[in-house]
Amino acid sequence: MKKLIAEFIGTLWLVLGGCGSAVLAAGYPELGIGFAGVALAFGLTVLTMAYAIGHISGCHLNPAVSIGLWVGGRFDGKDLLPYIIAQVLGGIAGAGILYLIATGKDGASIGSFAANGYGAHSPDGYNLTAALVTEIVMTFMFLIIILGVTHKNASSGFAGIAIGLGLTLIHLISIPVTNTSVNPARSTSQALFVGDWAMGQLWLFWVAPIIGAAIAGIVYKIIAPNTEE
Numbered sequence: 001m002k003k004l005i006a007e008f009i010g011t012l013w014l015v016l017g018g019c020g021s022a023v024l025a026a027g028y029p030e031l032g033i034g035f036a037g038v039a040l041a042f043g044l045t046v047l048t049m050a051y052a053i054g055h056i057s058g059c060h061l062n063p064a065v066s067i068g069l070w071v072g073g074r075f076d077g078k079d080l081l082p083y084i085i086a087q088v089l090g091g092i093a094g095a096g097i098l099y100l101i102a103t104g105k106d107g108a109s110i111g112s113f114a115a116n117g118y119g120a121h122s123p124d125g126y127n128l129t130a131a132l133v134t135e136i137v138m139t140f141m142f143l144i145i146i147l148g149v150t151h152k153n154a155s156s157g158f159a160g161i162a163i164g165l166g167l168t169l170i171h172l173i174s175i176p177v178t179n180t181s182v183n184p185a186r187s188t189s190q191a192l193f194v195g196d197w198a199m200g201q202l203w204l205f206w207v208a209p210i211i212g213a214a215i216a217g218i219v220y221k222i223i224a225p226n227t228e229e
Contacts, residue, residue, distance in 0.1 A: 004082055006057035008090035010049040014061050015094030015189050018042035022114035022179075023102050039171030042180070047164025054160060062183040063087055064209035068143035071217025074150070084185075091189030099193050115190040115198040116181040116205045124176040131178045132208050138170045139182040139212030140219075147220040181205040182212075 021041035025033045033041070050059045058075070060066045063084040069075035095113075102110050112121070118131035126134075145166040149159040167182075174180045181187040187205035191198035 003057040003079070004086040006053040007060060007083055007086040008093070010053050010057070010059055010061045011087045011090030011185050012094035012097070013049055014042070014045040014183075015091045015186055016097055017045035019095065019114040019186065019190055020098050020101070023098060023110065035175045036172065039168045039175060039180075042171050043164040043166075043168030046167050047160050050160030050163055057083075059160075061087060061090075061185070062209075063185055063206075064139050064183060064213040065143065065146060067210055068139075068213030068217045069147070071214045072143075072147050072220050073217075074147065087185040088188055091185040092192060095189035095193055110193065112179075112198075113190050113194050114179060115194045116179045116187045117198065117201050118178060118204065119201075121197055121201060122177060123179055126177045128204070131204060134174050134177045135181055135205065135208030136212040136215075138174050138180070139209040140216045142166060142170055142182055143213045143216030144220060147216065147224070151224060153225050178205075182209050184209055 018038070018041050021033060022038045026035070026038050046059070046061065049061060053059050058069075060069070060075075060083060066075060066080055066083045066087070070077055070080050099110065099113075102108060102113075115121070118126060118128050122131060146163055148154060149162040170182060171180045174182075184206040187202060191202045191205075
């Protein structure tokens with residue numbers, strides 16, 4: 001239960017910090033943080049939580065990460081579903097807090113609410129194929145980073161930094177394509193509040209990250225020095 005509470009809080013922070021920066025601060029007149037600021041915000045949420053709850057739950061914060069670690073032999077399958085449920089609920093809670101804040105002024109509109117999309121709902125109009133490839137490849141690389149820096153032969157103490165910076169880089173590349181998911185919990189939380197097109201396109205942001213994560217788990221088992229943690 002302690003692990004699940006940690007995953008709930010961590011995913012809440014990821015959505016509130018990452019999506020919150022996109023909704024509240026990215027386009028703020030003249031002083032907006034822009035894509036680079038949003039990318040950094042997502043990276044910082046993971047970096048901070050890695051050191052806050054990594055020793056409790058492993059700080060997955062993402063169903064695709066849990067699945068990739070399981071495929072890679074680094075996570076117990078019996079914990080997979082409870083982790084995913086905790087992550088999704090934490091993401092929804094974070095989105096709920098963000099909704100209350102974002103609608104707290106006259107004439108407020110949540111707009112796209114940092115939801116993920118493709119086609120007409122891609123920030124720069126990228127089609128389904130581009131979105132699918134982007135989400136698979138970016139999640140693959142994210143899991144390769146995670147599996148690598150948490151391996152027993154890796155330098156200890158720096159995993160959170162590498163993972164946080166890795167997620168920042170992923171966002172810098174892919175925000176224009178899909179608003180960057182690589183995380184089904186993050187995508188679900190925002191889509192629930194937007195409804196309509198966001199729910200209709202949500203399938204891609206579950207399928208693609210899971211495929212990318214699973215492939216990474218298989219590949220890392222092949223290239224890792226050994227299969228032990």
